[in-house]
Amino acid sequence: MKTQNHLFEDIILVTPDKNGRITTTDHAYVSVRGNTIHYAGQSFEMAIDGFNGAAYERYDGRNRMLLPALANIHGHLAMTLFRNQADDRNLHDWLFNVIFPREERLDETIVYTGTLLGIAEMIRSGTGAAADMYYYDEVVAQAALAAGFRLNFSCDAKKLRPDGQYDLLPQLLADRMKQYAGHPSDLLRVSLLVHSIYLYEDALYPELAALAETLNCPVQIHVSETIQEVSECVEKYGCRPPQQLEKFGFFRTPTLAAHCTFLDDDDRSILAKSPVVVAHNPSSNLKLGSGIADLAAMIDAGLNVGLGTDGAGSNNNLDLYREMRLAALLAKGTAGDAAKLSAGQLLDMASRIGMAGLGFANSGRITAGADADLQIMRCDVPSMTPLGDPVAALVYSSDASLVESLMVQGRFLLYKGELRTIDEEKLLAEARQAAKRLNA
Amino acid sequence: MKTQNHLFEDIILVTPDKNGRITTTDHAYVSVRGNTIHYAGQSFEMAIDGFNGAAYERYDGRNRMLLPALANIHGHLAMTLFRNQADDRNLHDWLFNVIFPREERLDETIVYTGTLLGIAEMIRSGTGAAADMYYYDEVVAQAALAAGFRLNFSCDAKKLRPDGQYDLLPQLLADRMKQYAGHPSDLLRVSLLVHSIYLYEDALYPELAALAETLNCPVQIHVSETIQEVSECVEKYGCRPPQQLEKFGFFRTPTLAAHCTFLDDDDRSILAKSPVVVAHNPSSNLKLGSGIADLAAMIDAGLNVGLGTDGAGSNNNLDLYREMRLAALLAKGTAGDAAKLSAGQLLDMASRIGMAGLGFANSGRITAGADADLQIMRCDVPSMTPLGDPVAALVYSSDASLVESLMVQGRFLLYKGELRTIDEEKLLAEARQAAKRLNA
Numbered sequence: 001m002k003t004q005n006h007l008f009e010d011i012i013l014v015t016p017d018k019n020g021r022i023t024t025t026d027h028a029y030v031s032v033r034g035n036t037i038h039y040a041g042q043s044f045e046m047a048i049d050g051f052n053g054a055a056y057e058r059y060d061g062r063n064r065m066l067l068p069a070l071a072n073i074h075g076h077l078a079m080t081l082f083r084n085q086a087d088d089r090n091l092h093d094w095l096f097n098v099i100f101p102r103e104e105r106l107d108e109t110i111v112y113t114g115t116l117l118g119i120a121e122m123i124r125s126g127t128g129a130a131a132d133m134y135y136y137d138e139v140v141a142q143a144a145l146a147a148g149f150r151l152n153f154s155c156d157a158k159k160l161r162p163d164g165q166y167d168l169l170p171q172l173l174a175d176r177m178k179q180y181a182g183h184p185s186d187l188l189r190v191s192l193l194v195h196s197i198y199l200y201e202d203a204l205y206p207e208l209a210a211l212a213e214t215l216n217c218p219v220q221i222h223v224s225e226t227i228q229e230v231s232e233c234v235e236k237y238g239c240r241p242p243q244q245l246e247k248f249g250f251f252r253t254p255t256l257a258a259h260c261t262f263l264d265d266d267d268r269s270i271l272a273k274s275p276v277v278v279a280h281n282p283s284s285n286l287k288l289g290s291g292i293a294d295l296a297a298m299i300d301a302g303l304n305v306g307l308g309t310d311g312a313g314s315n316n317n318l319d320l321y322r323e324m325r326l327a328a329l330l331a332k333g334t335a336g337d338a339a340k341l342s343a344g345q346l347l348d349m350a351s352r353i354g355m356a357g358l359g360f361a362n363s364g365r366i367t368a369g370a371d372a373d374l375q376i377m378r379c380d381v382p383s384m385t386p387l388g389d390p391v392a393a394l395v396y397s398s399d400a401s402l403v404e405s406l407m408v409q410g411r412f413l414l415y416k417g418e419l420r421t422i423d424e425e426k427l428l429a430e431a432r433q434a435a436k437r438l439n440a
Numbered sequence: 441m442k443t444q445n446h447l448f449e450d451i452i453l454v455t456p457d458k459n460g461r462i463t464t465t466d467h468a469y470v471s472v473r474g475n476t477i478h479y480a481g482q483s484f485e486m487a488i489d490g491f492n493g494a495a496y497e498r499y500d501g502r503n504r505m506l507l508p509a510l511a512n513i514h515g516h517l518a519m520t521l522f523r524n525q526a527d528d529r530n531l532h533d534w535l536f537n538v539i540f541p542r543e544e545r546l547d548e549t550i551v552y553t554g555t556l557l558g559i560a561e562m563i564r565s566g567t568g569a570a571a572d573m574y575y576y577d578e579v580v581a582q583a584a585l586a587a588g589f590r591l592n593f594s595c596d597a598k599k600l601r602p603d604g605q606y607d608l609l610p611q612l613l614a615d616r617m618k619q620y621a622g623h624p625s626d627l628l629r630v631s632l633l634v635h636s637i638y639l640y641e642d643a644l645y646p647e648l649a650a651l652a653e654t655l656n657c658p659v660q661i662h663v664s665e666t667i668q669e670v671s672e673c674v675e676k677y678g679c680r681p682p683q684q685l686e687k688f689g690f691f692r693t694p695t696l697a698a699h700c701t702f703l704d705d706d707d708r709s710i711l712a713k714s715p716v717v718v719a720h721n722p723s724s725n726l727k728l729g730s731g732i733a734d735l736a737a738m739i740d741a742g743l744n745v746g747l748g749t750d751g752a753g754s755n756n757n758l759d760l761y762r763e764m765r766l767a768a769l770l771a772k773g774t775a776g777d778a779a780k781l782s783a784g785q786l787l788d789m790a791s792r793i794g795m796a797g798l799g800f801a802n803s804g805r806i807t808a809g810a811d812a813d814l815q816i817m818r819c820d821v822p823s824m825t826p827l828g829d830p831v832a833a834l835v836y837s838s839d840a841s842l843v844e845s846l847m848v849q850g851r852f853l854l855y856k857g858e859l860r861t862i863d864e865e866k867l868l869a870e871a872r873q874a875a876k877r878l879n880a
Contacts, residue, residue, distance in 0.1 A: 024833035084837055088782045226443025227776075286773030287836070289780070316836040317823045326766070331724030336667075340729070343530040382561035383757050385868045387877035388524025396727070396756040397524055403839025428825045435826035 005051050005138075006032040006410070008376070011061025013040060014390050015068060015366035016352040023346035024390050030066055031056070032372040035410035040366045063380040065390055067347070068364050069128025069373040069406055070320045071354030072307035073152075074220075074258040074279030074308025076108070076134045077143075078114030079283050080121065081435045082313035091226075099313060102438045103135075110434045113135040115143040117431045118318055120422050123149065125319040125400030126375045129358050131256055131279070131308070132302040133193055133220050141180050142189055148411050148421045152256070152358040154193035154220040157211065158204070166204050170211055177217060186409070189218065189359035191256065196222040197241045198229055209249030218254040218359065221245070223278075224267065225259035226290045242267040251276055256357055258308060261285050261293040277304045277357030280349070282326045286311030295331045296340055299313075306354030307346075321400045324350050325359070328395055343395035372410040378402045445491050446472040446850070448816070451501025453480060454830050455508060455806035456792040462784035464830050470506055472497070480806045497647045499845075503820040504628040505830055507787070508804050509568025509813040509846055510760045511794030513592075514660075514698040514719035514748025516574045517583075518546070518554030520561065521875045522753035524721070531666075531728050532621035539753060542878045543575075544742055550874045551576040555583040556872045558758055561863050563589065565759045565840030568848040569798050571696055571719070573633055573660050581620050581628055582597035588851050588861045590813070592696070593620075594633035594660040597651065598644070606644050606679040629658065629799035633698065636662040639670055649689030658694040658799065661685070663718075664707065665699035666730045682707040691716055691737060696797055698748060701725050701733045713859070717744045717797030720789070722766045724750030725863045735771045736780055746794030747786075760842045764790050768835060783835035812850035818842045 013028035029047035031038040039047045048056065079099075086098035111134065121425060122130055129150030132140050144151035157173035158166040180188040192212045197205070212219050224230050224241045237244045243266065245251065251274035258279040260271070271278065271309050280295055298305050307323045309315050324346040331341040355364030355373070363371040377398060379387050384402065387393050406414040413421050453468035471478040471485035479487045488496065502708050517537075524539035551574065564569055569590030572580050577595050584591035597613035598606040613632060620628040632652045635647070652659050664670050664681045676682045683706065685691065691714035698719040700711070709720065719733055738745050748762045749755050766785040771781040795804030795813070803811040817838060819827050824842065846854040853861050 072653065080822075081826060082828075083826060084830075084832040087829065088779055090778050094778070104801065117825065280831065283769060286769035287778060289772045289778035291776060291778050292773055314838075316828075316832065317839075319823065319839070322762075322765075322839075325762075326769075329723060329726035329766075332729045333732055336729050336731060337535070338530050338727060338729035339528055366632060378796040380868065381872075382520075382557055382564060382864070383759065385557065385871050386521060386523060386879075388522075388756075388875075389527065390524075390880075392524040392527040396527060396750075399747060399757075399759070399762075399839055399841060401839060424822070428820065431822075431825050431835055435828075439826075439828075 005056035007047055008059045009044070010063050010065050012065045012390050013366060014065055014227040014347070014394060015040070016348040017362070018365065020352055022347055022391050025144055028066070030366060031089060032205070032407070032410050035372050037366060037368055037370045039368055049287065059376070061376070063378065064404070065377045065394065066366065066374055067394065068366055069375050069408060070126050070350045071124060071358055071360070071364065072127045072130040072309055072318060072320055073256055073277065073306040073354045073357050074131055074281055074310055075118070075318065076311035076313070077130065077132045077270065078111045078134050079311030079313040080118045080318070081114040081431065081438055082311070083316050085313070085439055087100060087316070088120050089090055093263055094353045102408070105438050108136050108139045110438065112139040112143050113430045113434045115140050115426070116147060116422060116427055118312065119143060119147045120419060120427060121318045122404065122426060123245060123406050123413045123419060124330060126377070126403040127320055128373045128375070128406060129355060129360055129363065131220060131358055137176065143185055145185060146421070148187065148408055148413050150187050150358065150360055150363070150408060152189040152191055152218070155193040156193045163262040166200065168207050168211060172216070173211065173217060174215055177215060191218040191220040193218055194221040196225070196229070197233055197245060205248040209252070213249065213252045216253055218256070220256045221250070221258065223257040223260050224262045227262050231264045236334060239381055240264065240267055242270045246270055254359065255295050259285060259290070259293070260298065261291050263294070264300065268298060268303060272302040277306050277353065279308035280305050280327060281308045281310045282323055282330055284314045288314050295327055296335060299345070304353050304357065305349055306357045308352045319400045320350050321398060323386065324395050333403035343391045346395050347391060372407055374407050375403055376405040378404050383417065445494055445496035446499065447487055447496050447517070448499045448501050448506050449484070452505045452830050453502060453806060454505055454787070454859050455480070456804065457790040458805065459806045460788040460792060461595055462787055462831050468506070470852050472804060472847070475812050477806060477808055477810045477812050479808055481588060497611060499716040499816070500814070503818065505819060505834065506806065506814055507817065507834065508791040508806055509815050510566050510790045511746060511798050511804065512562060512567045512749055512758060512760055512802070513696055513717065513794045513797050514571055514591060514721055514750055515558070515758065516751035516753070517558035517570065517572045517580065518574050519751030520558045520754040520758070521550065521871065521878055522751070523553040523756050525753070525879055532772070545878050546575055547581045548576050550878065552579040552583050553800040553867070553870045553874045555580050556862060556867055557581060559587045559589045560743050560859060560864060560867055561758045563587070563846050563853045563859060564843065565761060566817070566843040567625040567758070567760055567801055568813045568815070568846060569795060569803065571660060571798055573582060577616065584627060585625060586861070588627065588848055588853055590627050590798065590800055590803070591846060592629035592631055592658070594631040596633045606640065608647050608651060610655070613651065613657060614655055615821060617655060622681045631658040631660040634659055634661040634690070636665070636669070637673055637754055653689065653692045656693055658697045659690060660694070661690070661698065663697040663700050665700045667702050670702045680704065680707055682710045691773040694799065698726060699733070699737070700731070701730050702733070703738065708743060717746050717793065719748035720767060721748045721750045722763055722770055724754045728754050732770055732774055736775060739785070744793050744797065745789055746797045747790045759840045761838060762791050764835050778786065785832045786835050787831060812847055814847050815843055816845040
């Protein structure tokens, strides 16, 4: 871990405050000591006070914005390797004829490469933290540590028996939590992987819920992604997925509930009163033909909602700038109201709320004492000129390519266009090789 | 006009054929003689045959795609200067409290700067041609000529009298057509500006339609953008906008019909049998709260549909890559069918169909004899790795920042990241000044 001091000078600072209201400060100075934000405001003197004469690296902020690193709260990172392999097909065809046969060929090396590829793409697009739900969780964790990237990864704490039933593996989950949730890097969080309400046998769900509660372990789960999932759940259990999951004992530990495309008022009430953060995935929901989640209704009901890209197999990228813009536009277009949801609300979802949802509650804001997780965006291009309102510019005009630098825990993972913790050329070559093996 | 020869070597060629089917060729060679594509295929020898020993500029195409320059068929270019000035407001508030007061302050210099800014942004995002509907059409034309950019601009051939009625200016339109539609550069097309069915007095519409027909002049018009427009038209005329416009005598010359958010079967029949190209503007339709146009229904009805960004005041950018992706995703998500509309259909709309709609029928495809309007896209980045299907990669994974070079009429307007016909730094400074004057 580098412990260098940094000063960002004469920059446009954009950040949520602790209540999620976005503040904008022109000609700002932001200083970083070690892995913490030391000062954020308009005084050069106060920014460097506390460095005690120690050296600091200066960053010219003119024609630049400084904002929090973003949080991608739902995805399957190694599915970057399935990018653009099978588009414009229905979900069943895609899953059974393309994805599942390829996933048979996965191994640890392939998953490590695919995960690191996803992390590289996210670093380049201003994301400093993500959730992951996939296989070989230990190599996933290793990829995040190698990149210096924050990750909430999920552990599949069960094992298929020859008779087709599952055995729970409580010790595995306990070990993962011990090893990684308390990892000295503070980069990692561990969740229990519960795919969805429709994939396992009934008896397993209460056991999984009890395991999460016993170990006080967060959960990652898909909830009400498609209308089919909802209607099959109603047919089987007599109630909709959120209610049935609550009956099984879920939502007692922090839970990332992915998609929530189809919720009714009761569903929203259940999720709003629980320690749940919904991962809204507007691109994936459209691209797979699932539908359009009613984001405004979720927010009105008091739910915490962050943004996710889902896997690159169904998006086909991991760019949260596209998700912010799309989520705002869909909310306006479906409500028939241009005033529905503001750019600031989307930025707050993608930063402060998302980071808290991943378990990084001290990140997602630029304020003294917060974790130094931030990004620098260029504004000196035609598409950002005139800049106008910086928050609108971020959500509606900008794109991820304008992210010039990204810092996590006070360490530059991207510095003026160059990845600092990943050998990008080597990674791209390995990824092409891995994809060839998978897609042969 | 430069008449240099060019050879693009070992590149992935992606292009519609004359029927709109997309073909992909690996390890392709594409050569350009003067302003025309000389060869496109897999033979180096055939590519350079015909240069007759003359020098040619070589372009290394490894890890690159070559595809047609895109066509943005609806917009108000100088509204770039209103970018991020007033977002998340309803349409009436936005128009009457923000846009109209600022438009009072427009002058020729401001419109020239704003138009050139829009052109610079489009060149950087792979667009080589656009439609424009705004004020001061002659300076708009000058901006396009200065940039070497293809433009179909609209002429407002009427004048407000003191009594509130309009006088037609047939000679003005005839002069514009003579001067620009036949301009030796072949960069320009002239249309008659007809804002919409709801803005002028009744008597003017048949006169405008007759003027267009008499001069055989194309038309640019907004059609059925909002549900209010449709219901007010039905109330006033007893029929919907396309039917009433047809009664007035429109749709007899090539027409760019912008938005068409709300069409019924009869509307689609009227537009499908006429020389109309619909400009589908999915971002603007969502962002202003207008709604979601049924793109699949338009295509099923046989309409020609291209893509537009609308003005940067309501988008807030001029990036057709975002429109391609959004249009495809919306079609799938609203139909509940991931197989609805393919990436290739979107690419064809944004290139071949759009170029023909603007009046550049020899552009929009990469084939021997076509106009040399093309772009080069980088694929050597994480978000394009593994590449997979190049067409899916273009529409779903890529973004405009990957456009490395853009050529129009055999001339590079963007070459390896640098604008060649526009002094970008000077333009951005002038645009900031102009915005200050407008938004004071």
